[in-house]
Amino acid sequence: MLKCTINGKEVQVKAGATIIEAYMEAKENIAHYCWHPGLSIAGVCRMCMVEIEGNPRLQIACNTKVAEGMKINNTSAKVKESVEWTLGFHLINHPLDCPICDQAGECGLQEYYMSYGKYNPGMAEQKVKKNKVVDLGSKIVLDSERCILCDRCVRFTSEVSKTNEFGIFNRGDHAEIGTVDGMPVENNYALNVVDICPVGALTSKDFRFKQRVWYLKEFETVCNGCSTGCNIKVHFNENGLYRVKPVHNEAVNGYWMCDQGRDLYKFANKEFRQIKATKNENGHVVTLSAGAAAKEVGAMLNKSSGLALVLTGQYTSEEYNSILSYAKNLSAEIYYWKNNPESWDEFDGILYRGDHNPNTKGLELELSSAGIKAKDLKDLYSAIESGKVKTVVVAAPEVQKNYENLEEVFNKLNKADQLIWLTSGRNDLFEKANYVIPMKSFTEKKGTFVNHKGIEQKISKGVTIVSESLSLSEIVELFKGNDLVGFNIPTYERPQLLGGV
Amino acid sequence: MEVKLLTEHYDKPEFKNIEGYKKHGGYEMLKKAFKMKPKEIIEEVKASGLRGRGGAGFPTGMKWSFLPDNGETRYLLCNADEGEPGTFKDRMMMEKAPHQLIEGMIISAYAVNSTKSYIYIRGEYTQSIRTIEKAIKEAYEAGYLGKNILGSGFSHDMDVYSGAGAYICGEETGLISSLEGKKGQPKLKPPFPAVQGYLEKPTIVNNVETLAAVKYIIRDGAAAYKKYGTEKSAGTKLFSVSGDVVKPGNYEVPLGYSLKDLIEKECGGLKPGRKLKAVIPGGSSAPVLNAEESYRATMDYECLAQMGSMLGSGAVIIIDDSRCMVDLLNVILHFYHHESCGQCTPCREGTGWLEKIVTSIMSGRGRPQDIDLLDTVAQNMKGRTICALSDAAALPTISFVQKFRDEFEYYVREGRSKVTGKQLRRHNNRGHHAEMHH
Amino acid sequence: MFQLSADGKKKVQEYLKRYETKRSAIIPALYIAQQENGGWVSPDVVKHLSEVMELPMTHINEVLTFYTMFNKKPVGRHHIQICTNVSCSMAGGHDLADYLCERLGVVDGEMTKDGRFTISRAECLGSCDTAPVIQINIDDYIENVDKAKLDQLVNQLK
CATH class of the missing domain: 3.40.30.10 (Glutaredoxin)
Incomplete structure (x- = not known):
């Protein structure tokens, strides 16, 4: 460890750390555009200038290593003047289109201008004209005039996605980022470049012009798109969810997430949701409240024999725990609905895994801790045919699009006398079930996902989109005939298994 | 008086070919070098005081001794991307004496234990490329390149790489990037090329003239080489003189030579009836000297540094009293704007801004505050970037404005050149309704 | 669509082997292709070279647009x-x-x-x-x- 002083604060950093890392450690502000902890050092924006005691020349913090006892500041008049001018240079050819820029409110230029603005820049020359509103495919729009050539997107597609779509073409103040001949950027990590673009040069087609960012709130949780469990933050307001961005977690996803995962917030929004419970009485569909439906179903289950419970890896460990103990009491058989299990071991080498369930590990842990060997769906089909199973309760997958055989499974299970379909997502197909009960999406409940490595991660309740929706734990209470007032989800304790996992 | 150490046989066409070159002692110094230990050669070069002839003037022997002893492949790169405006000495050296360079390079490669070298030649130098390629072929055939050269046990391969039009590739890490097949953008330092250069391997980059001079240090010894020049500027140097003199050309004189003598004795003086106004003593990146300074200057690192300028590549541009300094600064700034690689913000944006301000002045749309603005913008481009191109645009600007302020003021006030009386209108960037920033 | 001549292709293959990295062959390959394409490098030249050299188009286009001796639009003879x-x-x-x-x-x-x-x-x-x-x-x-x-x-x- 090395000791150094950052703006008068003493901090310790690892040997080999750069000055900008020491600033992060010291939680001191340092202006920067090109440096990103998840990418190689470019050293080109020249914003992170610092003064090192004993060195007459200002140095960039991102490419200067800390030496023992170094005294560093970026608060002196000399540094301030340098950063002001460098910010000024960034702006002389920058268009004045902040009012129509989707980055407004989270723009690096706006942010630093408060501290480092020149306010009277003296630039009276014609600006360099570059390409605007360049369509880069289904995900990204490029505005070259807004680009400050920090090179982050180029390094991302070269070092992280390794797809090499972005380059900087031409030189001097005619240099422009872009793709060759406007080639679309469709790789599964493309939208990370929108996140890391410090200005409004790269914007997301999905999010563009939907909301001003200052009207959005955010909460952190875990992506439910696959067994990696990328840490994310979800941006929302009273009208719903608007976008998802990755949150750094070195052990899980680093700084990134995939575009597949980024898109899943949509399935939590109202237009895709099961809002009320439905009951199918001989082909006649009746709407009722989720609570009333759950209580009716609970009463029915108490009287039923030949009970089967179908689980998917899309719920929290706490929910599995509740429903498994309930099922045990009713002597229900447990079936495991696996989507494409043959590709569960697939991995794109970055983040995206073939197991498109966020909590396969959690489900397996709960099953084995309860001493249950879940049966295959095929066995259920034959048990239904033979009449052995009469009533089927399905904790259906939240992300329906990741269950390609959804319709087929539904139709087969619907051959049972009673099908109770628990789902957060809407689908016209489901109305054929005897009962459909709206479930919470992953953004509306607390709980635990255990990722492919066995890392337990907490998801958090950030929003309520469907007010009647239930978690499996809650529905169990209602099945039992209890009320939800004062009900708290039990805290999760990892099952202690003999022989370990 | 010229001292023809490197250029002694340049008037003989046969010196271009290996046979002709050998007739004048060619490749004898390679044999002599092989009798020395590599370390001894490095020591000799250090003792000679030889400094890089490309522009930066870094002591060559010291550069060589920065190579780490880690057993990695070492590369020797010859910087023949001569592009500093006013410089044309490396082209002459390659075209008149290719084997002199090759011999100097093999000796240097032996000294630094490098098995592979490249001569990176700017793409426009078609004749140099042809000449060097042919000479390398001859050297291979004669056994001066390849495996176990002259039975010394030392093996070395040499190749040519052609640039494609980018001044910045003359910056040593820009050259490395270009040779790696990338844009010629300078790299962050540290790491320095001697530690991590070409393909992240230890690499030495030396100018054509520097590598050629090594041969003469081996031939005459460090002490004899040091007899030429001054204490801190040892040896002879080729100066490319152009502009307003009667006989422009390359002249080899000892460092420390009087600029006045260079102009008057070697170059035949100014054109009839003309008076000296200014001299750019070290290529267009070097701050300009006024006439009074020029007549006092000696052509060595320390005198020119002390005058606030630099020796640079040795390109001496003579400017007489018929020239408009606003116009000349415009030409210089157009160049740096055109050549900025674009990675560091102050240079990318500042070079264009400076050129546009001067162009606006030249088109009669200058504002009184533009003169100070030129200085302030330039001051804030200095020392803030990865390489020296930003400084190379800033320093001439600062010196032109400081030393010839009256010409700038006149132009802004009158809308025409103080010298020519005309408006030199080339481009017009500042429209009637110039979009104001913010 | 631009295609290198058989001779041009052979030369490009030689350059790919001549230097320590394949990428170093981009400049020489662009010279060859430019000459065969009537003095300039069109987008389809970049695409073709990318296929022949098995290098990303971005790398080729960055080099093309950085150096002034490559023409990005048609030029006279x-x-x-x-x-x-x-x-x-x-x-x-x-x-x-x-x-x-x-x-x-x-x-x-x-x-x-x-x-x-x-x-x-x-x-x-x-x-x-x-x-x-x-x-x-x-x-x-x-x-x-x-x-x-x-x-x-x-x-x-x-």
Whole structure:
């Protein structure tokens, strides 16, 4: 460890750390555009200038290593003047289109201008004209005039996605980022470049012009798109969810997430949701409240024999725990609905895994801790045919699009006398079930996902989109005939298994 | 008086070919070098005081001794991307004496234990490329390149790489990037090329003239080489003189030579009836000297540094009293704007801004505050970037404005050149309704 | 769609092996392709080279657009590049460029209608003692140029 002083604060950093890392450690502000902890050092924006005691020349913090006892500041008049001018240079050819820029409110230029603005820049020359509103495919729009050539997107597609779509073409103040001949950027990590673009040069087609960012709130949780469990933050307001961005977690996803995962917030929004419970009485569909439906179903289950419970890896460990103990009491058989299990071991080498369930590990842990060997769906089909199973309760997958055989499974299970379909997502197909009960999406409940490595991660309740929706734990209470007032989800304790996992 | 150490046989066409070159002692110094230990050669070069002839003037022997002893492949790169405006000495050296360079390079490669070298030649130098390629072929055939050269046990391969039009590739890490097949953008330092250069391997980059001079240090010894020049500027140097003199050309004189003598004795003086106004003593990146300074200057690192300028590549541009300094600064700034690689913000944006301000002045749309603005913008481009191109645009600007302020003021006030009386209108960037920033 | 000739392809393959990295072959390959494509590098040239060299198009396009000796738009059969840097402009480089543009009825960088010429102003070519100097296509310099010499050249070049 090395000791150094950052703006008068003493901090310790690892040997080999750069000055900008020491600033992060010291939680001191340092202006920067090109440096990103998840990418190689470019050293080109020249914003992170610092003064090192004993060195007459200002140095960039991102490419200067800390030496023992170094005294560093970026608060002196000399540094301030340098950063002001460098910010000024960034702006002389920058268009004045902040009012129509989707980055407004989270723009690096706006942010630093408060501290480092020149306010009277003296630039009276014609600006360099570059390409605007360049369509880069289904995900990204490029505005070259807004680009400050920090090179982050180029390094991302070269070092992280390794797809090499972005380059900087031409030189001097005619240099422009872009793709060759406007080639679309469709790789599964493309939208990370929108996140890391410090200005409004790269914007997301999905999010563009939907909301001003200052009207959005955010909460952190875990992506439910696959067994990696990328840490994310979800941006929302009273009208719903608007976008998802990755949150750094070195052990899980680093700084990134995939575009597949980024898109899943949509399935939590109202237009895709099961809002009320439905009951199918001989082909006649009746709407009722989720609570009333759950209580009716609970009463029915108490009287039923030949009970089967179908689980998917899309719920929290706490929910599995509740429903498994309930099922045990009713002597229900447990079936495991696996989507494409043959590709569960697939991995794109970055983040995206073939197991498109966020909590396969959690489900397996709960099953084995309860001493249950879940049966295959095929066995259920034959048990239904033979009449052995009469009533089927399905904790259906939240992300329906990741269950390609959804319709087929539904139709087969619907051959049972009673099908109770628990789902957060809407689908016209489901109305054929005897009962459909709206479930919470992953953004509306607390709980635990255990990722492919066995890392337990907490998801958090950030929003309520469907007010009647239930978690499996809650529905169990209602099945039992209890009320939800004062009900708290039990805290999760990892099952202690003999022989370990 | 010229001292023809490197250029002694340049008037003989046969010196271009290996046979002709050998007739004048060619490749004898390679044999002599092989009798020395590599370390001894490095020591000799250090003792000679030889400094890089490309522009930066870094002591060559010291550069060589920065190579780490880690057993990695070492590369020797010859910087023949001569592009500093006013410089044309490396082209002459390659075209008149290719084997002199090759011999100097093999000796240097032996000294630094490098098995592979490249001569990176700017793409426009078609004749140099042809000449060097042919000479390398001859050297291979004669056994001066390849495996176990002259039975010394030392093996070395040499190749040519052609640039494609980018001044910045003359910056040593820009050259490395270009040779790696990338844009010629300078790299962050540290790491320095001697530690991590070409393909992240230890690499030495030396100018054509520097590598050629090594041969003469081996031939005459460090002490004899040091007899030429001054204490801190040892040896002879080729100066490319152009502009307003009667006989422009390359002249080899000892460092420390009087600029006045260079102009008057070697170059035949100014054109009839003309008076000296200014001299750019070290290529267009070097701050300009006024006439009074020029007549006092000696052509060595320390005198020119002390005058606030630099020796640079040795390109001496003579400017007489018929020239408009606003116009000349415009030409210089157009160049740096055109050549900025674009990675560091102050240079990318500042070079264009400076050129546009001067162009606006030249088109009669200058504002009184533009003169100070030129200085302030330039001051804030200095020392803030990865390489020296930003400084190379800033320093001439600062010196032109400081030393010839009256010409700038006149132009802004009158809308025409103080010298020519005309408006030199080339481009017009500042429209009637110039979009104001913010 | 552009395709390298068999000979051109062979040369590119040789360059791919000649240097330590394949990427170093981009500059030589662009020279070859430019020559075979009538003096300029079109987007389909980049695509073709990317396939032949098995390198990302981005790498090729970055090199193409960084270096001035590659033309990104069609040029005349004779691309006359007139040096207008310090010493050449002092010797009349800009005047020569203005004169030639006027004579041929084009502006800087524009190709004449008959496809014979493109006139460009070039940066220092390193021949300042014989200023003004010009380079036609990628060939040896023509030194100490004046209007008469230019006229003669333009009349000769077909």
